[in-house]
């Protein structure tokens with residue numbers, strides 16, 4: 001079974017590549033390294049002891065994508081991770097976000113049609129729930145967005161739904177990820193963003209490493225248990241395993257289906273800081289600052305649908321996530 005991972009050198013894609021290779025899939029990765037490094041490819045080989053094909057390719061460019069399909073011939077499933085993902089940056093350079101995140105999907109769909117590939121798994125996000133009226137979030141709840149990045153995800157969901165409707169032979173699975181953190185247990189791959197991190201865990205690990213003096217906790221006056229924002233943090237290896245289930249599902253079903261991939265548990269910013277310091281025996285000084293514009297108080301999944309239909313459930317707990325994040329970062333130079 002041959003699976004093409006667009007953006008497979010990235011954080012979630014690299015962990016998914018490991019799980020696929022370890023489960024006997026034939027993996028093909030395409031990436032332009034706009035937000036990842038070529039070294040990741042060697043690490044995937046080191047972890048799995050297995051080889052795979054790699055193409056340096058920009059998925060917005062027809063010739064690059066056509067080259068992959070033409071050379072490979074028989075791709076059974078595409079998992080489309082490739083995309084730009086920084087919320088703040090998407091507000092400053094929205095055209096680049098729309099161009100990259102929408103064009104890549106359209107180009108991919110054209111090539112899939114041309115080369116008769118019928119199965120696609122798409123990386124969507126819990127951001128499509130906008131400002132939730134109630135939690136936990138179920139797949140059929142209303143969607144909306146507060147930033148261009150989020151709109152690219154929602155627009156892609158709409159495009160893929162329309163395309164699935166137009167061709168009953170197609171199978172499209174939309175996966176709405178909640179907040180992936182953690183790293184592979186080997187410590188060889190993990191999240192390594194360039195520049196100042198926007199997200200909580202990469203910032204915490206930089207504070208623990210002494211790169212920054214303290215963490216800014218964005219607000220402690222939310223209507224949550226300790227006043228700080230609550231999210232559904234999910235171990236990236238659990239998330240990667242969810243893709244295997246989604247691939248299996250896509251091969252057996254037609255049409256479009258949406259699944260939340262989260263744990264169903266909400267943890268506050270201070271829960272994360274306290275667990276991280278306790279399990280890793282490191283200090284994470286923090287200060288409470290103003291709320292970050294655009295943040296919501298609480299966002300966590302109802303993960304029942306993925307459990308019932310995909311037979312998938314997140315297995316790792318918050319301690320595992322905090323340990324594995326630190327194991328990866330503390331071994332980086």
Ligand code: NAD
Pocket residue numbers: 006007008009010011012013030031032033034035036057058059060080081082083084085100104123124125126177178179180
């Ligand atoms: P990432 O930035 O680590 O990985 C994305 C990869 O895609 C990178 O390797 C990048 O170089 C590549 N890429 C981007 N545009 C490309 C293009 N035009 N052609 C070829 N390669 C391209 O991000 P991630 O955290 O692994 O996220 C993967 C997907 O999941 C993204 O679509 C992201 O929006 C989505 N997602 C991520 C999160 C999260 O918190 N990490 C949450 C919800 C959804």
Ligand code: UFG
Pocket residue numbers: 085087125126127128177178179198199200201203215216217218219228229230231269292295299
């Ligand atoms: N936070 C801080 N300090 C920081 C960074 C974050 O207090 O330095 C807080 C935020 O205010 C929020 C929580 O930590 O309460 C989580 O923030 P993240 O930036 O890590 O994650 P978000 O939930 O804001 O968004 C992330 C991705 C989105 C994705 C969404 C899916 O950035 O792309 O998860 O749920 F859509």
